[in-house]
Amino acid sequence: MAPVFRDGAGVLRILLLLRTDRGIHGGQLGLPGGRPEPADEGDFLATALREAEEEVGLLPSQVEVLAALDPLETMATGFRVYPFLGLVPAEVEWRLQPDEVARLLTPAVEDLGEAADRRRLPFTSAYFDQSIEVEGIEVDGHVLWGMTLRLLDGLVPRLLAGEWDV
Numbered sequence: 001m002a003p004v005f006r007d008g009a010g011v012l013r014i015l016l017l018l019r020t021d022r023g024i025h026g027g028q029l030g031l032p033g034g035r036p037e038p039a040d041e042g043d044f045l046a047t048a049l050r051e052a053e054e055e056v057g058l059l060p061s062q063v064e065v066l067a068a069l070d071p072l073e074t075m076a077t078g079f080r081v082y083p084f085l086g087l088v089p090a091e092v093e094w095r096l097q098p099d100e101v102a103r104l105l106t107p108a109v110e111d112l113g114e115a116a117d118r119r120r121l122p123f124t125s126a127y128f129d130q131s132i133e134v135e136g137i138e139v140d141g142h143v144l145w146g147m148t149l150r151l152l153d154g155l156v157p158r159l160l161a162g163e164w165d166v
Contacts, residue, residue, distance in 0.1 A: 001032045001048040002069070002155060003058060003088045004109065004166055012159065012166055013106040014152075015088070017056060018142060020102045027125030029105065029144045031151070032056055033081070044068075044082035052086075056104065057095030062088055066164045069155060074147045083151055087166055105140050112137065112144075113156045121145070 003015040021027045032052035040046040045065065052058040063086040072081045094104055111117070114137075122131040123143045136145030144152070159166065 001052040001058075001063070002083055002085050002151070003032065003052065003063070004085065004159065005088050005090045005092075005106075006166065007090055007106075012109040014109055014112070015056070016105045016107065016139065016144070016148070017096075018102045018105065020098075020100055021126040022099070026127050028123075028146065028148070029139060029142050030148045031083070032058065033083070035079075045084055048082070048084045048086075055097045055101050058088060058092060062092060064088075066166070069151070072147055072151055076146075081147065081151070085155065085164065087164075105142070107139050109156055109159050112139075112152055113160055 016029045019028050032055045034051040036047045049060040065086050067085045069083040117137050120133050121136045121143045123134050124131045134145040136143040
């Protein structure tokens with residue numbers, strides 16, 4: 001789920017989460033999401049909404065689903081990701097799942113579209129204990145890279161062009 005909202009000043013923002021330092025994606029910026037469970041009954045939107053509620057406390061009733069986005073393949077794990085764009089209220093009582101989410105970031109969408117900010121950056125985590133160099137964008141002292149960056153590469157220009165009423 002790619003949750004977007006307009007803040008009090010009218011700035012379009014997207015919700016990113018910093019994963020706790022566990023597993024292959026530990027310490028990375030991402031979007032709410034995860035693996036389907038049997039109760040989702042093969043419905044990827046149900047998975048996205050359930051995971052957003054579990055990870056950050058975003059209730060399904062708070063999400064106006066604007067679009068199903070094109071699926072993406074992850075490079076490291078070989079998963080196929082089925083993302084959705086959701087408009088959410090500016091004021092949400094976020095409840096972080098402490099085993100999975102360390103903190104939330106809400107960068108301006110416009111800032112994520114600055115091509116000049118993209119460069120090779122060092123990334124380390126418990127999984128990548130030796131620094132690796134990745135193509136990314138710095139967001140509040142963290143590196144946005146990988147599948148999340150690829151997803152945003154396709155989404156941000158469309159948001160900035162006004163494809164959806166946000």
